[in-house]
Amino acid sequence: MQIENSTFPILETDRLILRKVTEVDASSVLKYMSDNEVVKHIGLEPFNTVVDAMDEITWYQTIFEQGTGIRWGITLKENNEVIGSCGFLNMVPKHFRTEIGTELSKEYWGQGIASEAFEAVIRYGFENFKLQRIEALIEPENTASQKLAEKQGFIREGLLRNYEFTCGKFDDLYMYSLLKQDFDLSESQS
Template sequence: MPQFPELETERFVLRQITKNDSVDMFQYFSLDEVTRFYDVESFTNIRQAEELIQRWNERFERSQAIRWGITLKSLNRVIGTCGFHGWKKNHYKAEIGYELAPEYWRQGFMTEAIEKIIEYGFNDLGLNRIEAFVEPENVGSRTVLEKVGFREEGLLKEHYFWRNRFVDNVIYAFLKKDYKVH
């Protein structure tokens, strides 16, 4: 099994998520404001958090994805996650995904975490392109992406079907040639 990389920023340790983190994840994944733009329904029991953690770890073991738990150094509990999926080693691209507990929104936390995983993606995973698909109304996420260097490439009309409706996505991308360490 591959070794899970632990990353560190000024305020965080980004580490593998375990079943022990399921209570923390359940607390924020049960909030509609967190899942509003997410491809899961709001959690109603802790088993859903356990299953999500298991899926993410299985995908890591198969080299299909990597999802870090965002933990404050001052508090070893998961306050959000971030990572790459849709990742195929020889295709040199992946899609970024993330979420954060609402009490930590608008404090620069996700920006700090994403900057670190972008660095890891380009320098350690050998990615050339990192993509993000965001619903047009998700202004917070769009702002974070633009702040760290992603560029909007266009609107994908009715890109996927979710919650009984077709949903548009704005596609963002960050190319390695445009990456400069901050």
Template structure:
């Protein structure tokens, strides 16, 4: 039996889809990203407070760089092919190399909700994770009140595995979350 191993990219990969460019976010993107990361509606289910300053957003970009350098995750900035401004992000965090498992996270500028953009971005990121990185399992931890995210994940074949009671410590105490996953063998 051959041992399966994670393949982490040596340099930051760029992904092209029909309408999108998924690329590395840089400090030069901070102003564009601050527009949506300072919006409380966008940040409501992200587990972070809406950014108050551009320095908060630069800290987010630094975190993206740090998880890539430490090989614990990879987060792509999302832009439309005809406009280089980053309008959201999507990627992996809490990468478990030994178990070929990771968690997916994402957010999108409010002006671009319900246009299929995040479905397209997640599909590309899943494809990269399963085909290029050799992942076996991708998880999503979702606030049960985030019905748009629940619908999105179920539409792209994630399976709800259960409710994790008081899993996260939020602003108002401990929060329950749904655990979703998709396996390499189930990916279409």
């Protein structure tokens, strides 16, 4: 499992282009990451300034450069504006595993966009990073993300009590996992 630092992969689905997020996308990132409902279950306070968005974009670049993760900006084919992101973090090459996360602008909820992006990223991880296990850590109240993970075949393994301290409180998280052999690599599921 290795991320090539020189070339950021671009993923294409029926409706989406998943691409690198850059500084020119800061206002788009600020737009959806300043929404309380979008950040409610991802352990972040709503963004207030373009500097907050730039910090997020810098984090995306850092995890890619360090080989610990990769985060794609979600864009519609007819519009290059970043409307969310999806990707891997906390990659552990020794154990062929990683965590996956995503967020999407509220105006695009319920249209299957998150599912389409999620499936493309999962497929890329199994095929190109040779992952064996992809984990999703999801707050119990976040039923939409639970449904998203379950649609792709993730299995809830258990509850991690007080697993994270974010936004001034301890959060319980469900541990979900998807193993390579449980994912159909032969065809798109979206």
